[in-house]
Amino acid sequence: MVDRSALASVLQLGFSRATGPRKIVVETVVAWEGHFSAEELCRSLPQVGRATVYRTLASLQEEGVICRLMIDGRAPRYLLGGTQHHHHMVCTQCGAVQDIADCGVDDFVDTVAERFGYELDGHRLEIYGRCSTCVGGEGASS
Amino acid sequence: MVDRSALASVLQLGFSRATGPRKIVVETVVAWEGHFSAEELCRSLPQVGRATVYRTLASLQEEGVICRLMIDGRAPRYLLGGTQHHHHMVCTQCGAVQDIADCGVDDFVDTVAERFGYELDGHRLEIYGRCSTCVGGEGASS
DNA sequence: CACCAATTGAGACTTTATCTCAGGAGTGGT
DNA sequence: ACCACTCCTGAGATAAAGTCTCAATTGGTG
Incomplete structure (x- = not known):
């Protein structure tokens, strides 16, 4: 999903030098x-x-x-692929995260911003539930 | 908006005693x-x-x-009124927060959960923008 | 009023993150 | 290939946010 050949250009980030340590971090991420x-x-x-x-x-x-994902009170977690607008579906049991590519709430968000007289910056939607694996696997081990 | 006469019952919370310190905290909140x-x-x-x-x-x-509001990487912030499902419209400039009482994304959330085979727990939507005061006031002091 | 368990709170500890600044390492010019 | 110049790195100090412990206190009950 992420263009890994763009790594080279990404290494520069906001910096002026492509250094060793940064290479290691970016490749690991x-x-x-x-x-x-x-x-x-x-x-x-x-x-x-x-x-x-x-x-x-x-x-x-x-x-x-990458994009930052805040799950409840825990430390922020990072995920590849923050370029295009998207949301997340998080499994509250195993922590799996699915990207939701299509944003189905734009209209609602626009309406709300207009109602309150806000100049829109963006929005964040996170959906919580239990993934099929966790739902299906329950009781199997008890 | 919040039933402040319910304070007495709220003081018990999950505890078995209504103590002085808790009274102070609840009243302040x-x-x-x-x-x-x-x-x-x-x-x-x-x-x-x-x-x-x-x-x-x-x-x-x-x-x-109360409900907990996570704004970016900052420490969580708390607001009165978490009982009924709602969302927030946050001003990125002055930090003002508006409650959005009507949840206009239920259908979308249901659809997504079904698509991924998740058993839905809940969702969280936060909208970011600049409030009319901040938009209107800009440039006035420069 | 006395008793006893529930609750408190000072402070140690943990986790997460930022800051500082001396030393190290890319980069461009030669 | 080398040098110099500057940007970047990293060890460790510091900060911020929150949890935990346990002796002392206190609310509620009989």
Whole structure:
């Protein structure tokens, strides 16, 4: 889904140099299966400084390579693919996250913004539920 | 909007005793204008222990007296009135928050959950923009 | 009023994140 | 290929937010 050949250009991010540490972080992020927290990334890349990991994540988010997902009170989690507008369907049991590509709430959002006299910036929709695996698997082990 | 006469029953929350400190926290929360963070509440109630403030906030949220609002990477903020399902329209400039009472996205949410085979738990929609005051006031001071 | 269990709160601890600044490493010019 | 110049890195200090512990306190009951 993500254009991994664009890696080279992405390495520059908002910076003027394509450095080694950043290469490691970006490659790890791009290869990551599922979502991750900043601390998880730090832990799996002990050879890269925590500050660099956080800086790179911030840039990747700004560039739209990854998007940040807030689940309840937990630390933010990151996912590949933030460029195009989308939403998330989160499994509250196993933590699986599905991208919802089509935004079906634009009209409603427009209406609300107009009603309150707001100049629209954006919106965020997250749907919570239990995925078919978790629903289907329940009771099987008891 | 919130039934403040229900305060007495709310004081019990999930606990078995209506204590003094909890009374202070609940009364402060109910009287609070706008939204607040846990730390702000702690700071304005130095006579109540931090642990008690956090415990009471958690109970109030569970009981639906307040709802938690996550704005970007900042600490969660709390608002009165979480009982009935609703959403928020947040001003990215001044931080004002409007409640959106009617949920216009139920159909879309149902459709998506069905498409992914999820058993629906709930959803969260937040709309970001700049309120009429912030839009209107801009340039006035420059 | 006394008793006892529920609750409190000071402060230690954890987790997550940001900041600082000396040293290291890309990059362009030669 | 090398140098120099500047940007970037990273160890560790600091900050922010929240949880946990346990002795002391207190509300509710008989």
